[in-house]
Structures are given as C-alpha cells and as structure tokens.
Amino acid sequence: MKIRTGTNTTKIEMQMAPMIDVVFLLLIFFMLTLKIAEPEGDFDINMPIGAPAQSAVTDAELPPFKVRMEADPDTGELRQLSFNGIALGSGRGVFDVLNGEILKSVNALQAAGPGNLDRQEVEIDPDYGLRYENIISAISACSGRMVDGRMVRYISRIKFAPRREKP
Amino acid sequence: MKIKGTPLSVPEVDMTPMIDVVFQLIAFFMVLSKFDQEKVDERVTLPKDQLARPPIVKRESAFTLNFGFERDKQGAITDPTPYIFDGDQKFTVDTVRSRLRQEAAFYKAIGRNVEDVTVEIRADALVQSGLVQELIQICQERDIEFQRFALKATQKSEF
Numbered sequence: 436m437k438i439r440t441g442t443n444t445t446k447i448e449m450q451m452a453p454m455i456d457v458v459f460l461l462l463i464f465f466m467l468t469l470k471i472a473e474p475e476g477d478f479d480i481n482m483p484i485g486a487p488a489q490s491a492v493t494d495a496e497l498p499p500f501k502v503r504m505e506a507d508p509d510t511g512e513l514r515q516l517s518f519n520g521i522a523l524g525s526g527r528g529v530f531d532v533l534n535g536e537i538l539k540s541v542n543a544l545q546a547a548g549p550g551n552l553d554r555q556e557v558e559i560d561p562d563y564g565l566r567y568e569n570i571i572s573a574i575s576a577c578s579g580r581m582v583d584g585r586m587v588r589y590i591s592r593i594k595f596a597p598r599r600e601k602p
Numbered sequence: 603m604k605i606k607g608t609p610l611s612v613p614e615v616d617m618t619p620m621i622d623v624v625f626q627l628i629a630f631f632m633v634l635s636k637f638d639q640e641k642v643d644e645r646v647t648l649p650k651d652q653l654a655r656p657p658i659v660k661r662e663s664a665f666t667l668n669f670g671f672e673r674d675k676q677g678a679i680t681d682p683t684p685y686i687f688d689g690d691q692k693f694t695v696d697t698v699r700s701r702l703r704q705e706a707a708f709y710k711a712i713g714r715n716v717e718d719v720t721v722e723i724r725a726d727a728l729v730q731s732g733l734v735q736e737l738i739q740i741c742q743e744r745d746i747e748f749q750r751f752a753l754k755a756t757q758k759s760e761f
Contacts, residue, residue, distance in 0.1 A: 453618035460625035467632045475642075476654030477722060477752040482738045504731075511730065563732030567725050568649035570734070571755045575653045586653060598735040 481594035499558040506565035560596035646670035649727040654755035670726035
C-alpha cells in the first residue's frame with residue numbers, strides 16, 4: 436500500500452485587507468440606517484374658508500362635535516376644555532377625559548346607524564393665544580387611542596372652527 | 603506535428619472588490635435619499651403624540667412649512683416672533699404670502715392641481731394656535747388656493 440505523505444501542501448494566506456474593507460462598509464451601512472431622529476407623523480385637518488355661522492351644519496348633515504379650548508391669556512396654557520358645551524376641566528389629564536367622551540359619542544353614533552361615524556366631524560375651536568401643542572393633543576384625543584400597540588380610530592374628519600380674533 | 607497546449611486552469615473570481623463596490627453604491631444612494639427627505643428644520647420643536655402616524659399612502663404632492671422660533675444652541679428661544687423657515691430665508695405670517703404664491707405657481711406650472719397638494723405644517727409646540735390657523739387661511743387665499751393640510755407631530759414612544 437502506498438502511503439502519501441503530505442509534503443506537497445501549500446500554505447493558504449489569509450488576506451485581511453479586503454475583509455476590513457467590507458467590515459467598514461457594513462459599519463457605514465448600519466450607521467446610515469440607524470434612526471437617530473424620532474419619526475414624525477401627522478394629522479389631516481380641514482379649515483373652512485371664510486367664516487360661516489357658528490351653528491352651521493356641515494355638508495355631512497351631522498352637527499359637528501365641538502371642542503372649545505380656552506387659553507390663559509398670559510401663559511397660553513389650556514385653562515378650560517369643553518366638549519359640546521360641557522366643561523371638562525384643564526391640565527394634561529383633560530385630554531384623557533375628552534378621549535372618553537369621544538368614545539361615548541362614537542358608540543352612540545354606531546348604535547344609531549352604520550355610516551354615521553364616517554360622516555361625523557369634530558370642530559376644534561381654540562383661543563388665539565393657546566399653545567399649539569394643546570391642539571395636537573385634542574386632535575389626537577378625537578382621532579382615537581392606542582390599544583396594545585394598535586390604533587383604534589374614532590373620528591378622522593377634524594376641522595378648525597373659524598379663527599378667533601387676537602385678544 | 604504535435605502541438606502542445608498549455609494546461610487549462612480554472613479562473614478564480616475574486617468577489618471581494620465587487621462586494622466593496624456594491625456596498626459603496628448602497629451607501630451612496632442611501633445618503634442621497636436621506637438628503638431628499640430632509641425638509642425638516644431643527645429650530646422647530648414639534649409637539650409629541652402617540653397617535654401621530656405617517657400617512658399609509660405616500661402623498662404625491664406635498665410641501666412643508668417649518669413654523670417655529672429662532673433658538674440658540676441650547677434650544678432657548680431668542681426671538682419671541684415665530685417665523686416660517688425656508689432654507690436661509692425666514693418669513694413672518696404677514697410676509698409669507700409671496701412665497702406661498704410662488705409655491706402655488708410652481709405646482710400650476712408643472713400641471714398639478716393645487717387643491718391636491720398637501721401642505722404639511724411643522725409648527726413648534728409653543729406657537730400660538732391662532733397663528734397656525736392664520737397661516738392655513740393664507741394658504742387658502744384666492745391666488746394661492748391650497749386646500750389640504752396636515753399637522754406634523756413627533757411620534758411619542760408608548761414606553
């Protein structure tokens with residue numbers, strides 16, 4: 436029997452330079468894909484042209500839910516939030532109360548008939564000097580709520596009331 | 603006559619340079635697309651909200667109005683007047699009309715219906731609501747005529 440001795444083996448040289456190239460490129464790739472800035476979203480909103488009468492019924496033929504927001508004239512903070520004329524209070528927690536009121540109204544709308552919810556509008560009526568962040572909170576409270584990481588939508592048609600004059 | 607041919611050797615393809623180039627190209631196009639999306643102005647501090655979600659279908663035509671305050675490096679407001687920032691230029695609500703007319707004229711010139719263009723408003727959390735409403739009203743004026751509006755907010759994490 437012939438036994439081969441391994442004298443002919445060639446030494447394999449590892450080339451490190453191309454590997455480092457690729458590793459650095461991967462590093463740049465993942466650095467670029469990393470989201471440093473917080474993602475942005477938005478809310479669609481309408482604004483009626485001109486200044487219709489306060490009691491005007493919308494083209495949806497359902498009177499809009501009215502969210503009135505009064506501001507502290509000195510600080511611009513929310514002083515009073517009302518939903519359909521009922522005062523709900525102030526502070527950050529008031530938007531949860533508004534969210535609850537909207538849910539009750541949404542349930543009533545759905546019980547009244549199919550399709551009502553799609554036609555329903557919310558009218559946001561803020562004081563001129565109110566801080567804008569309160570508007571976003573109110574729109575969010577009317578739009579829906581998060582349940583187990585998923586959004587449950589309430590009302591999608593949201594509009595501004597005619598602008599109030601500067602105090 | 604006997605012709606001796608050289609023994610055939612199997613050519614080896616070195617994949618490394620190709621991978622290098624491919625990754626370079628990917629990185630290049632990613633940087634390009636990032637610049638394309640940069641319509642934001644870092645001077646504007648958006649309000650935060652859980653429900654703020656990007657639109658499911660990307661808007662065909664949209665332009666952004668950054669509405670905020672001049673701030674120093676620490677983020678403190680240095681001028682109480684809010685401005686609409688447009689690159690190096692800035693406008694107040696009273697002086698922005700001409701810029702909006704230009705924008706509307708651009709969309710008309712490229713054959714787009716101005717009413718289908720969405721105006722994305724990136725307003726600072728501390729801006730007065732009345733000014734945002736005023737800005738929307740100016741966008742709706744007769745010779746500008748934008749009709750669709752979206753109010754931007756930063757997505758607040760649930761956790």
